[in-house]
Amino acid sequence: MQKRLFQISIITLFVSLIILTIFSLTLEPKITPISKIERKNLDEFIKIKGRIEKITKINTTHENITILKIRDKIYTIETIFYKDLDSSCNDVEIIGKVSEYENKLQIEAKKIKCLK
Amino acid sequence: MLEMILAVIIGIIAGTITGLIPGLHINLVSLLLFVSAGFFLEFTTPIILGIFIITMAITHSFLDFLPSIFLGAPDEATALSVLPGHRFLLKGQGYGAIKLTTIGCFLGVIIAFIITPLFIFLSPHFYPYLNKIIPFLLIFISILLIIKENKKIPALFIFLFSGILGYLSLNLTIIKQPLFPLFTGLFGSSLLTISFIQNVKIPKQKIKKINIKKTETVTGILSSIFSSSLVSFVPGIGASQAAAISASIKKMNEKTFLLLLGIINTMVMILSFVSLYSINKPRTGVAVFVGKLLPSFSNSNLWTFLIIALIVAIIALFLTLFFAKIFSKNISKIKYKWLCLGILIFLFILTPIISGPASLLILIAGTSLGILTSVLGIRKIHMMGALILPVILFYFL
Numbered sequence: 215m216q217k218r219l220f221q222i223s224i225i226t227l228f229v230s231l232i233i234l235t236i237f238s239l240t241l242e243p244k245i246t247p248i249s250k251i252e253r254k255n256l257d258e259f260i261k262i263k264g265r266i267e268k269i270t271k272i273n274t275t276h277e278n279i280t281i282l283k284i285r286d287k288i289y290t291i292e293t294i295f296y297k298d299l300d301s302s303c304n305d306v307e308i309i310g311k312v313s314e315y316e317n318k319l320q321i322e323a324k325k326i327k328c329l330k
Numbered sequence: 331m332l333e334m335i336l337a338v339i340i341g342i343i344a345g346t347i348t349g350l351i352p353g354l355h356i357n358l359v360s361l362l363l364f365v366s367a368g369f370f371l372e373f374t375t376p377i378i379l380g381i382f383i384i385t386m387a388i389t390h391s392f393l394d395f396l397p398s399i400f401l402g403a404p405d406e407a408t409a410l411s412v413l414p415g416h417r418f419l420l421k422g423q424g425y426g427a428i429k430l431t432t433i434g435c436f437l438g439v440i441i442a443f444i445i446t447p448l449f450i451f452l453s454p455h456f457y458p459y460l461n462k463i464i465p466f467l468l469i470f471i472s473i474l475l476i477i478k479e480n481k482k483i484p485a486l487f488i489f490l491f492s493g494i495l496g497y498l499s500l501n502l503t504i505i506k507q508p509l510f511p512l513f514t515g516l517f518g519s520s521l522l523t524i525s526f527i528q529n530v531k532i533p534k535q536k537i538k539k540i541n542i543k544k545t546e547t548v549t550g551i552l553s554s555i556f557s558s559s560l561v562s563f564v565p566g567i568g569a570s571q572a573a574a575i576s577a578s579i580k581k582m583n584e585k586t587f588l589l590l591l592g593i594i595n596t597m598v599m600i601l602s603f604v605s606l607y608s609i610n611k612p613r614t615g616v617a618v619f620v621g622k623l624l625p626s627f628s629n630s631n632l633w634t635f636l637i638i639a640l641i642v643a644i645i646a647l648f649l650t651l652f653f654a655k656i657f658s659k660n661i662s663k664i665k666y667k668w669l670c671l672g673i674l675i676f677l678f679i680l681t682p683i684i685s686g687p688a689s690l691l692i693l694i695a696g697t698s699l700g701i702l703t704s705v706l707g708i709r710k711i712h713m714m715g716a717l718i719l720p721v722i723l724f725y726f727l
Binding site: 257 | 368491494495498499501502503504505506507527622625688691692694695697698699701702705706
């Protein structure tokens with residue numbers, strides 16, 4: 215019984231880990247227009263696409279933070295990235311979690327893809 | 331004043347309901363409240379809403395151990411109580427196990443109250459340095475936990491694969507609230523599956539006192555003060571890692587461990603409000619929400635919350651023991667095998683609703699790892715790799 219349980223568990227574990235790895239490499243959230251980001255999206259991962267309007271870098275002894283102002287068409291949103299970012303990027307695709315800071319929605323970027 | 335009393339009463343009722351629902355984490359409740367804050371603020375002030383939140387959080391922290399120990403359905407904060415709690419349940423001492431965690435929770439509130447002035451004084455000085463040493467400390471703790479295990483290779487296997495599962499879960503952008511399926515699988519559904527397969531029968535529960543030595547109580551208190559204070563400074567780690575830190579420092583028996591889990595659960599919750607005030611960093615979902623409600627969280631706000639936490643703790647203590655008696659009297663009357671199956675079905679339905687359909691894979695992988703840990707005969711604490719490894723990787727990648 216124990217041996218059977220061990221075999222089933224180990225097979226299930228590896229199969230689900232492989233599928234999860236494939237999912238994490240291939241599946242991404244759909245692009246959300248900035249105008250459609252609402253409080254109900256808080257704590258959710260979303261993907262946005264836009265142009266960097268302003269870039270602010272904060273380098274302290276404890277952490278490097280990049281704050282980006284992203285514009286798509288007429289709407290803008292601030293994105294916070296806890297890493298350094300290549301300054302030559304203009305257009306970007308960002309995947310991140312929606313959060314709120316000082317009563318304004320923002321995105322905590324997990325992945326930033328430089329488009330041009 | 332009347333509004334405040336009403337907030338406390340409603341908070342206790344809400345915390346009792348959320349605490350008794352299997353697998354429901356207080357952060358999820360906070361998030362739902364945060365989304366609907368606009369609606370509530372039409373009727374009341376932010377401070378009253380804050381009082382409601384802390385009352386609910388403290389009550390939830392006490393009652394949260396009931397589904398974890400009696401039903402084997404924990405959340406992240408109570409996950410490590412499942413196995414020792416279950417052993418007590420199988421000996422007919424489920425009530426005793428709850429009594430230990432409840433006394434622990436109550437002690438946690440009192441200790442947090444006492445150490446708050448010192449914490450406020452020290453935290454701004456220590457915070458910048460602790461943030462730097464935490465990944466090394468976590469590596470050290472992980473090595474220590476594995477070295478202390480008799481079966482080192484299986485322990486390493488479980489730790490690493492839990493870490494891989496945790497890392498994948500936290501980085502899968504199509505999943506909401508990834509900790510829910512992760513911890514439900516690792517600590518909850520795995521135990522329920524084993525209980526179902528083995529047709530576990532719950533003996534008649536005895537409602538009696540469990541004796542714990544003074545030295546054991548002191549051990550539990552001291553190690554939980556150390557670990558809870560430590561995790562209250564640092565982002566990304568919480569009550570469960572604090573328990574892992576304590577367990578790696580000193581080997582303790584199950585009674586002390588249950589007491590310690592209770593202390594840590596409420597201490598981490600309360601110290602997160604103290605961190606919000608002293609270093610302006612909230613360290614729990616509940617404190618994040620309160621920080622947003624009260625952007626200039628003042629010293630008087632903090633002490634109001636602490637006094638309310640103390641009053642609520644007294645009520646929650648009796649409330650938890652009252653529900654523990656009801657659970658104890660009825661659990662042996664129910665066919666436990668079918669209760670396990672019912673809770674398993676409930677968790678498998680709830681998971682995709684809360685976290686999305688892909689989260690079922692995390693639940694299945696977590697359940698398999700939990701079963702493997704039991705089959706291999708090693709301690710469940712190694713599955714804390716699910717949170718420890720991603721935090722280490724966050725600092726180094």
